[in-house]
Amino acid sequence: MQVTSVGHAGFRIDTTAGSILCDPWVNPAYFGSWFVFPDNSELDWDALGDCDYLYVSHLHKDHFDPENLRAHVNKDAVVLLPDFPVPDLKRELEKLGFHRFVETTDSTKHTLSGPKGDLDIMIIALRAPADGPIGDSGLVVSDGTTTVFNMNDARPIDLDMVAAEFGHVDVHMLQYSGAIWYPMVYDMPARAKEAFGSQKRQRQMDRCRQYIAQVGATWVIPSAGPPCFLDPALRDLNDDHDDPANIFPDQVVFLDQMRRNGHDGGLLMVPGTVADFTGSQLNSLTQPLPEDQVQAIFTTGKADYIEAYAQRMAPVLAAEKARWAPAAGEPLLEPLRNLFEPIMLQTDQICDGIGYPVELRLTSGDHNETVVLDFPKRTVREPIADEKFRYGFEIGTELVRTVVRDREPDWVNTIFLSTRFKAWRVGGYNEYLYTFFKCLTDERIAYADGWFAEAHDDSASIVLDGWEIQRRCPHLKADLSKFGVVEGDTLTCNLHGWQWNLTNGRCLTSKGHQLRTAKL
Template sequence: DGDELSIFPDQTEFISRLDTAGRRGLTNVPGTTIEIHPGSIDVTHPMPVEEIESIFTDKRTYLRNYQADWADWLRDLKAGWNPPTTDLLTTLQEWWGPLLEMAPTLCAQVGANVLIRTGELEVLIDFPNGEVRAHAGEPFAFSFDIPRELVETVAAERAVDWSNSLLLSCRFTAWREGEYNEYVYNFFKSLSRERMRRAEAEVVRKLTPADELEGVVEPDIQIGDYVVQRRCPHRNADLEAFGEIDDCEFVCTLHGWRFDLETGRCLTASDLPLRIKHVE
């Protein structure tokens, strides 16, 4: 209702802070067009200003209406989720066991057991020993409680990035003992041999002292008809693993950063261009 503390303040809060700083903020919703001219800015919204304001002043009603608009779609989506099988544990063991074996450095950085509770099944990922097995009461430092049908669905699809395929849905609860550990989530983003090979290389590179990396120049790589630098200028993601061409844009799928395919100009930020060249 607008009174709750949130780490995701809405546009009105940002615009208020801009106003306080003596700057002009513009409300922007899907369908809004903003035309910038010398000396003026024209804003055209897809609906009356009063309706846009009500999105922020009466959030509960807006979200209930939004929920109702998508209710049929969500019902059909859930109807397509996979029912429980009898071999989910075996599936995860055969899938994840070889990946853990490929990534000893990543496993060492997790350094603890991770528990997945899904229905009546409790799966333990033993990162220190590189094993996946049924939980038998061992201690763990991280846990996820995920509906069984969701795990069955992404397992049946062999989804290689559970961060996007499952965790971003927020249809789970999580617990941890101690600090956030990015390597747990790196594992769930890298559920294929190619991705895990890249993830392990990233960890090794990150842990290598800077003076040992100084002077090391990585060769450019080719993706489709384009030669591009190996590392994303955002967070050094390996573009051989995370780079994709999407129409006239080059995308780093790790964090969704986009670049103009022909010029390398960053479309997500203004000061991080990508070196890219079309192969004749």
């Protein structure tokens, strides 16, 4: 089996039974904020796109690149479709001309029979509202000799079925770096932001190492990040200035952490790197550049590499910004009322979970406006004099006009991941609020509201460092025997970094989500 990195979470897996192209992202994402690191724009995308099978893990724009798929990927390729609750991914791929689909069943082995032979696959579909745009997934592939698990940035709760169906995993690709806007965009003191950033940087790498230990693969390929920020306004987000609070560490940083924790099976792959495997044997690892040049991209020459990259991509970024809607125009109150109120009226769980009016400041020079999303009353209105807010956002007017113009169903997958906004809050993270912003269609909001309303079994218990606690995390039902870490009276679930006070079971991260706990 041959595995070729095509950048970020993208790989091409070549076997005697056919080739699978996974998550081929090349064009800038999230309002031109994210670029692939290292640069993959010079790869032969026509050759890469001449594949037998296509796998797009989910609709995040650093995985689903419609421009690249339209221009370069074989439309007769068989699409391996995750078992998602809302069929948005299939619809988007059909719009691009793909017409052959294998609709998989979650966490079930399937055999792909083709003219070149058989492949066994499994797609683990994650379907909680927090998983991507209503869905994320990971792919297991076996050609009968070598088994590869491409987990990209998915966070499975249970992985026991992988070993049960495929036995030993030879190669494991997964995310280790940040892919979020927290804490950078939040209005908080600099020292607090630094502390939260340092904590998040380490926890996301700890989570990755926990997954590595669970899967037990011989070889590990850190992937799915970090993005590269080439806009001068965002350049400080790159981890190229020795900032221990930066949440975007690169592959070399994580590979070093793996080695310091006793795992020497990490592989550094950049766009164009080809690894050839026979079972757990690595036959060859071929880099597209001399080894010292590859290393320099991540170490001594990183800042210079990003600067040259930014200069090359300046026209691309300018073209991206030219697509944005003008900031000037009619007030946005009525368009936002027409967008949000019908969604609010369809949901009780989410609006009640948000629980407060939310301030939305739309700013761009002289074109400033404030709109209030009054979730308790299910209305969009103007602010009241001296009104105080528990949650708020400040977003450029041109970005909001763009998503309204484009009828974008997901502000998380556009505005928020761009980091081109500011946010503030009183108290913890509100999962319901960000879920609302990614569910701006009837189908999505109905599914998400039903998911929150569904009762989950929390009757099973575990013992962890002198505490008896429920086994399943109240957030997304992760197994706390695997992801739970106790420090004093605080429990942290490393799947998403949520925390609880063990003395009273109160969630320290968000409203609600009570934990059953008792001191032994």
